[in-house]
Amino acid sequence: MQARIYKRPKSAMQSGKAQTDQWVLDFVPAEAKRPDPLMGWAGSGDTQQQVTLRFASQEDAQAYADKYGIAAIVHPVPPKRLKIQAYADNFR
Template identity: 75%
Template sequence: MSARIYQRPKNAMQSGKALVDQWILEFDPAEAKKPDPLMGWAGSGDTRQQVQLKFPSKDAAQAYAAKYGIPARVHPTPAKRLKIQAYADNFR
């Protein structure tokens, strides 16, 4: 029952940065997904995949994982890369 801790990414469909300060703890899948014989949808009996725990900081998420004995790995937040260009560059 391992987990991963990461910071919520910015929504690509909006320009705002709401909720990007949250850290998420997600459990790794315990079993592979298989197609349902009736509908054909992918699913599994692992209910831990549906759980997402939200924390205000990385330290709080790591403390929770340590308290309950969950081996968790932290995925660092990638560095922000700004593409500086003028509006006129869109028409060249």
């Protein structure tokens, strides 16, 4: 059972930063999805894909994974790059 631990990114649809301070542990799919013969919806028998655990810190998520023997890969947070410019730079 493999999992990944990452910090939630900011939503691209809004400028707010709600829930971006949470760390998420979710499981890597164990099997590929296949279409249902009747409805055509994509699905699989792997129920671990539905589980998403939220933690306050990376250490809490890593401790949970270690406690239950989950092989977790931690994805580090990329550094924030601020492009500071003045409004007048739009007209140069």
